[in-house]
Amino acid sequence: MKMLKTLAAAALALCAAATVQARPLAEIEKSGTIVLGSEGQYAPFNFFKGKELTGYEIEVAEAVAKKMGLKYEWKTVGFDALLTGLAQDRWDLVIASHAITDERSKAVTFTLPHYCSGGQIVSMKPEIAKAGDLKGKVVAVQTGTTYLDAVKKVPGIKDVKNFPTDEAARNALGSKRVDAWVTDKFVAKEMLAKVPKAGFKTGDMLFVEQVAAAVAKGNQGLADAWNQALKALIADGTIGKISQKYFQEDVTCK
Numbered sequence: 001m002k003m004l005k006t007l008a009a010a011a012l013a014l015c016a017a018a019t020v021q022a023r024p025l026a027e028i029e030k031s032g033t034i035v036l037g038s039e040g041q042y043a044p045f046n047f048f049k050g051k052e053l054t055g056y057e058i059e060v061a062e063a064v065a066k067k068m069g070l071k072y073e074w075k076t077v078g079f080d081a082l083l084t085g086l087a088q089d090r091w092d093l094v095i096a097s098h099a100i101t102d103e104r105s106k107a108v109t110f111t112l113p114h115y116c117s118g119g120q121i122v123s124m125k126p127e128i129a130k131a132g133d134l135k136g137k138v139v140a141v142q143t144g145t146t147y148l149d150a151v152k153k154v155p156g157i158k159d160v161k162n163f164p165t166d167e168a169a170r171n172a173l174g175s176k177r178v179d180a181w182v183t184d185k186f187v188a189k190e191m192l193a194k195v196p197k198a199g200f201k202t203g204d205m206l207f208v209e210q211v212a213a214a215v216a217k218g219n220q221g222l223a224d225a226w227n228q229a230l231k232a233l234i235a236d237g238t239i240g241k242i243s244q245k246y247f248q249e250d251v252t253c254k
């Protein structure tokens, strides 16, 4: 009986979540503040410097919000809770390095991309550099990412180990619990620059992707306003400057 009650409560909660309406642009404008969701464990895109959430896409989002005439409030949670939080109206927009994929596009509406990148092989052995070299090897990736999807498709992989954060996947490689790690090429670039003596080596790119913010499915008014502000900030060089600060190159999509 108790079990039944718990089940009924869970079903109700699900229904409630499904009927929650995302805040349309007019409502966000009326409140004056957009609620933004991110992860905070994915340097240099979104991370904590002490208590301050910062990074390339954090600064991009703050510039876009300002351009839209809005104040912003950040919420940070684990990567896998971010997109579902949109449907539950926990935040208005998610910016956490999500690539635009068909699968995700079924559940959320993507904005225009704020960078173009891709998944890259990182290992500590020079002989593991290409997709074919992953045959018979153990590879670490963050759960719920496009890296996981890509690695699963590489024929002959011995095992794919999932980690809740990308940092944990990197640490697994650092302590040689796995043979390789697949991550974003700019994450890898920054990490190699930071710890050049750690022995990490970058190999081939497995795939390329466009990375964008996401709003609740069908919240088109908000996506349009975001896109307009983002385009203006790309055109006037604001985004390029933020990009140079973090990557010493322009990471926007050409």
Ligand code: ARG
Pocket: 039, 040, 041, 042, 046, 079, 096, 097, 098, 099, 100, 142, 144, 145, 146, 147, 166, 184, 211
């Ligand atoms: N770009 C990859 C994807 O779309 C990884 C994103 C990881 N993001 C993060 N905040 N840890 O899945």
